[in-house]
Amino acid sequence: MATATTIDHAAPPQAGPRAFIARLRHGDEIAHVITLVFAAAILLITSMLIYELWVNSLLSRTKFGWHFLWTSVWDPVFDNFGSLPFIYGTLVTAVVSLLIAVPLGLAAAIFLADLAPRKFSDPISFLIDLLAAVPSVIYGLLGIFVVVPLMRTVIGPVLKSTLGFLPIFQGPNYGVGFLTAGIVLAIMVVPFIISVSREVLLTVPREQREAALALGATRWEATWQVVVPWARTGILGSVFLALARALGETMAVTMVIGNDPKISASLLAPGYTIAAVIANEFSEATGNLYLSALIELGLVLFLMTFILNGLARILIVATERGGGRPS
Amino acid sequence: MASAAHGSDATAARLAPQVKTMEKKPPIPEKEVLVRFEISDLNVFYGPKQAVFGLNLKIPKNRVTALIGPSGCGKSTFLRTLNRMNDTIRHSRVVGNILLDGQDILKMDVVGLRRRVGMVFQRPNPFPKSIYDNVAYGLRINGYTGRLGDLVEHSLKRAALWEEVKDSLHKSAFALSGGQQQRLCIARALAVDPEVLLLDEPCSALDPVTTAKIEELMFTLKDSCTMAIVTHNMQQAARASDFTAFMLDGKLIEHNETSKLFTTPSDHRTEAYITGRFG
Amino acid sequence: MNRARLIWRKSLNAIMLSLTGVAALAVVSILFLILGYLIYNGGKSLNWAFFTQLPKPVGETGGGMANAIVGSLKLLLLAALIGLPIGLMAGIYLAEFGGKVFGFVVRYTTDLLNGVPSIVIGIFAYSLAVLPVKHFSALAGGLALGVMVIPITMRSTEEFLRAIPGSLREGAMALGASKWRTIATVVLPAASGGIITGMLLSLARVAGETAPLLFTAFGNSSWSPGWSQPISSLPVMIYNYAISPYDDWHRQAWAAGLILLGLVLVANLGCRLVLSRTGAGRSA
Numbered sequence: 001m002a003t004a005t006t007i008d009h010a011a012p013p014q015a016g017p018r019a020f021i022a023r024l025r026h027g028d029e030i031a032h033v034i035t036l037v038f039a040a041a042i043l044l045i046t047s048m049l050i051y052e053l054w055v056n057s058l059l060s061r062t063k064f065g066w067h068f069l070w071t072s073v074w075d076p077v078f079d080n081f082g083s084l085p086f087i088y089g090t091l092v093t094a095v096v097s098l099l100i101a102v103p104l105g106l107a108a109a110i111f112l113a114d115l116a117p118r119k120f121s122d123p124i125s126f127l128i129d130l131l132a133a134v135p136s137v138i139y140g141l142l143g144i145f146v147v148v149p150l151m152r153t154v155i156g157p158v159l160k161s162t163l164g165f166l167p168i169f170q171g172p173n174y175g176v177g178f179l180t181a182g183i184v185l186a187i188m189v190v191p192f193i194i195s196v197s198r199e200v201l202l203t204v205p206r207e208q209r210e211a212a213l214a215l216g217a218t219r220w221e222a223t224w225q226v227v228v229p230w231a232r233t234g235i236l237g238s239v240f241l242a243l244a245r246a247l248g249e250t251m252a253v254t255m256v257i258g259n260d261p262k263i264s265a266s267l268l269a270p271g272y273t274i275a276a277v278i279a280n281e282f283s284e285a286t287g288n289l290y291l292s293a294l295i296e297l298g299l300v301l302f303l304m305t306f307i308l309n310g311l312a313r314i315l316i317v318a319t320e321r322g323g324g325r326p327s
Numbered sequence: 328m329a330s331a332a333h334g335s336d337a338t339a340a341r342l343a344p345q346v347k348t349m350e351k352k353p354p355i356p357e358k359e360v361l362v363r364f365e366i367s368d369l370n371v372f373y374g375p376k377q378a379v380f381g382l383n384l385k386i387p388k389n390r391v392t393a394l395i396g397p398s399g400c401g402k403s404t405f406l407r408t409l410n411r412m413n414d415t416i417r418h419s420r421v422v423g424n425i426l427l428d429g430q431d432i433l434k435m436d437v438v439g440l441r442r443r444v445g446m447v448f449q450r451p452n453p454f455p456k457s458i459y460d461n462v463a464y465g466l467r468i469n470g471y472t473g474r475l476g477d478l479v480e481h482s483l484k485r486a487a488l489w490e491e492v493k494d495s496l497h498k499s500a501f502a503l504s505g506g507q508q509q510r511l512c513i514a515r516a517l518a519v520d521p522e523v524l525l526l527d528e529p530c531s532a533l534d535p536v537t538t539a540k541i542e543e544l545m546f547t548l549k550d551s552c553t554m555a556i557v558t559h560n561m562q563q564a565a566r567a568s569d570f571t572a573f574m575l576d577g578k579l580i581e582h583n584e585t586s587k588l589f590t591t592p593s594d595h596r597t598e599a600y601i602t603g604r605f606g
Numbered sequence: 607m608n609r610a611r612l613i614w615r616k617s618l619n620a621i622m623l624s625l626t627g628v629a630a631l632a633v634v635s636i637l638f639l640i641l642g643y644l645i646y647n648g649g650k651s652l653n654w655a656f657f658t659q660l661p662k663p664v665g666e667t668g669g670g671m672a673n674a675i676v677g678s679l680k681l682l683l684l685a686a687l688i689g690l691p692i693g694l695m696a697g698i699y700l701a702e703f704g705g706k707v708f709g710f711v712v713r714y715t716t717d718l719l720n721g722v723p724s725i726v727i728g729i730f731a732y733s734l735a736v737l738p739v740k741h742f743s744a745l746a747g748g749l750a751l752g753v754m755v756i757p758i759t760m761r762s763t764e765e766f767l768r769a770i771p772g773s774l775r776e777g778a779m780a781l782g783a784s785k786w787r788t789i790a791t792v793v794l795p796a797a798s799g800g801i802i803t804g805m806l807l808s809l810a811r812v813a814g815e816t817a818p819l820l821f822t823a824f825g826n827s828s829w830s831p832g833w834s835q836p837i838s839s840l841p842v843m844i845y846n847y848a849i850s851p852y853d854d855w856h857r858q859a860w861a862a863g864l865i866l867l868g869l870v871l872v873a874n875l876g877c878r879l880v881l882s883r884t885g886a887g888r889s890a
Contacts, residue, residue: 027784028784028785028786031789032699032703035695037695038696038699039699039708039712040712041696042692045756048734049719049730049753052730053726053730056729104629105629105633107629108629108630110626111626111627111629111630112630115623116627124631127634127637129878130871131634131636133811133871134637134814134870135813136814137841138644138814138844138863139640140845141644141844141848144848144849145647146643194630194633219623224622248724249723250816250817251816251845278725278729279820283820283824295733298725298726301723301726302722302726305721305722306718306721309718412776412780415775415776415779439782440782441782442781445781446780448773452771452774452776452777455774467791468782468783468787468791512777516781519781519782
């Protein structure tokens with residue numbers, strides 16, 4: 001069986017019982033193919049999702065075109081739909097929630113990653129991760145029965161009496177509204193900001209911090225002036241992630257926003273978000289155009305979160321690779 | 328000439344203690360030595376980089392052959408070619424002839440090859456299973472249906488581990504010490520009764536006492552098993568092997584009976600290495 | 607001059623240390639606040655009837671959520687049947703076989719799927735399973751939840767498989783095991799702890815989802831035999847009862863919230879503890 005010529009091992013094996021080899025090779029090949037099919041199934045499902053969104057919103061898209069994005073009317077009776085109030089509400093509640101959650105979350109993340117001793121920060125981080133597992137409807141429950149009354153009786157009056165001259169705090173205060181939704185959303189996204197920022201801060205090389213301390217910086221100075229800037233792209237990424245989550249959040253917002261498709265300058269006024277209107281009206285939508293408009297809203301929401309998530313991921317990966325200076 | 332003679336005298340003097348023990352071994356009659364592996368014109372590539380250049384070597388049957396050389400000389404790469412473990416590395420390429428008992432291993436079914444040519448690695452890598460299941464693993468996957476317990480016991484005895492573990496066969500392999508784990512890996516490799524056992528620096532992570540045990544093991548095993556061992560430890564090569572091959576920069580420099588290579592190396596580079604002038 | 611500045615810097619240090627510490631504690635205390643409210647308000651409404659009776663018609667007090675509990679379990683079962691195999695196999699593909707380009711595409715798409723708001727996934731399940739047959743069903747709800755299970759399961763499976771050291775794989779292959787054999791008999795068993803907890807965590811996550819069920823499973827005031835009828839579930843009940851004007855329903859919403867949160871937290875706690883122990887035990 002010995003050959004005298006020089007051969008390349010890439011040639012297919014010939015020796016040995018063919019059936020045995022074939023079976024073995026088949027085993028590996030089959031496993032490869034089976035797992036590949038399942039992986040491809042994910043691609044199929046995602047494509048179908050996008051396809052269904054696109055196709056089922058066709059009616060609404062052809063009727064309203066781009067006007068859909070900047071019209072304010074929402075009239076199921078006369079079949080006239082525009083998405084502006086919902087886009088407005090989605091963005092406003094998300095921004096309000098970030099204004100509250102980012103400082104709070106960043107401060108907590110800095111504490112847990114850099115300033116606290118390990119035996120403190122580990123259990124606290126663990127508990128905060130648990131907070132991320134709380135279902136949205138539970139937040140909504142607390143929103144309705146705790147935050148809304150609080151808003152109506154305490155927070156609202158306080159804001160009006162101190163900052164009432166600002167347009168964002170004017171008008172009647174029913175407890176539900178943009179601000180309430182923003183507060184509840186803030187509580188929901190703060191664990192994400194903390195856990196992602198904390199991870200990002202932990203990847204900053206310790207030599208950076210030590211160099212600052214060796215020069216006589218206080219712990220806070222070392223953290224704020226060296227560690228945090230190094231991780232700033234990743235932290236920004238965590239903010240984008242939180243934003244994406246806030247945009248898509250449905251239940252908690254639906255329960256406290258007041259469900260009023262109006263655009264108003266005041267944060268104390270009731271409003272509506274894309275997710276909330278879909279949740280409220282989808283199962284009762286009569287008429288194909290109505291349904292199609294709601295699905296088009298879903299498409300808009302999908303695109304918004306898609307872009308944000310993509311940006312977030314790029315930013316977080318950029319920190320892990322380069323750190324600090326974007327190259 | 329004078330310097331060469333002087334050099335070999337110095338070498339002989341330095342290696343005197345090892346040579347004394349080696350001389351106790353009976354000399355190997357020329358005719359008796361059969362060849363297990365016949366390697367000719369072997370070239371191994373990792374992508375564009377070549378690791379082994381035109382290697383020609385005969386590995387004798389039922390003997391221990393040691394592969395020595397400085398770090399990066401290609402001895403591990405070469406060893407791994409003998410059971411085609413390099414196939415698992417992407418972009419690795421093997422060109423040449425490797426005959427196992429006359430059959431070209433590069434054309435053989437690789438799974439069958441690995442049952443005949445076993446390997447023990449540098450760091451013990453027992454599976455996260457029980458001691459029993461570790462040894463039985465090779466038997467099970469090769470479809471052996473006989474009395475597993477007897478074979479497991481036999482392998483553990485061959486690896487000189489039986490007495491220490493016979494009452495705790497169902498405990499996790501990780502409960503063993505490093506030296507015991509390595510002997511377990513040897514038992515695991517022996518369970519499928521390989522014709523050849525490849526050992527890639529098996530004692531580098533172990534203490535001297537365990538190392539001595541494993542070298543003893545190799546001595547008792549070689550009657551039934553051809554062995555090739557890569558080692559950084561020249562004293563180990565001198566003690567435990569019958570033949571030694573010295574490699575440098577991917578090339579085989581010298582290959583001879585161990586006693587001859589260590590006392591009268593024919594290449595100056597071999598001499599430089601074994602006298603510790605480099606590597 | 608230097609003295610004053612130093613004192614200022616030191617006090618700033620102390621202030622920021624305390625402020626950030628307060629922030630962290632504030633966030634943690636939210637967790638306890640939630641638990642506290644639920645235990646207080648929900649605890650007093652929990653009774654045997656809650657677990658065994660069906661909801662009473664509008665306006666009548668009493669009744670329970672037996673059908674919602676069973677419904678949630680049925681939906682979880684469906685989600686597991688649909689999502690876990692796909693997630694597991696795809697994770698195995700990425701960790702063991704993945705081609706560079708195709709692997710990247712799969713990973714990217716899965717992350718994309720993970721980021722889709724749950725209500726949009728509900729729309730997807732609606733168009734696939736409700737629109738063609740013109741009625742809500744447990745199947746549609748299970749489909750929506752199953753799609754959500756896939757990315758979470760896939761990512762954790764891949765992560766735990768990759769954590770298995772190459773030396774273990776080499777050891778098996780050197781004994782003559784083919785690639786799939788190595789995966790099936792050595793790598794998967796070694797990673798099984800992490801993979802299973804990953805699966806449980808993904809199920810715990812979708813157990814609390816409400817939005818995708820609102821127009822797929824929809825809801826049911828009674829039992830839902832089979833898979834093609836609308837079915838009740840705990841989260842949807844909580845939502846419907848909470849926004850209603852009836853005090854009795856509010857009580858029941860708290861109780862249901864306590865049960866739901868309790869299950870989700872126990873599952874999460876249990877899984878994370880198992881994970882940290884398996885991680886530590888993996889020495890050598």
